[in-house]
Amino acid sequence: xxxxxxxxxxxxxxxxxxxxxxxxxxxxxxxxxxxxxxxxxxxxxxxxxxxxxxxxxxxxxxxxxxxxxxxxxxxxxx
Numbered sequence: 876x877x878x879x880x881x882x883x884x885x886x887x888x889x890x891x892x893x894x895x896x897x898x899x900x901x902x903x904x905x906x907x908x909x910x911x912x913x914x915x916x917x918x919x920x921x922x923x924x925x926x927x928x929x930x931x932x933x934x935x936x937x938x939x940x941x942x943x944x945x946x947x948x949x950x951x952x953x
Contacts, residue, residue, distance in 0.1 A: 883946045884932035890915075890923050897949065900932065905949050914942045 883905075887898040895915060897905045909916040915923060918940055929936045934945040 883950055885928055885935055885946050886932060888926055888935055890920070895944075897935065897944075897946065899946075905946070907949055907952065911952065912942065912944065914940045 882899075882901065884900045885897050886900050889896045889898075890909070894906045894908055895912065897907075899905060915937070918937070922937065922940055925939055926935050926937050928934070929943065933947070934943055936943045
């Protein structure tokens with residue numbers, strides 16, 4: 876079953892040492908390597924925790940890091 880971009884609405888985000896994990900409203904998780912996001916890769920744990928959902932969960936923003944990630948972009952990343 877594929878995730879439709881229209882249905883992929885974020886409800887949370889977490890990190891481990893190598894990846895960002897985005898929880899989707901339907902219960903699934905999208906994981907992406909931090910190497911795709913240099914600002915997040917070099918950020919402190921506290922800076923990574925300082926995020927907010929934008930839109931209706933269509934994206935995630937880290938204001939202090941000047942980083943925005945769209946859920947559609949995560950799904951379409953090669």
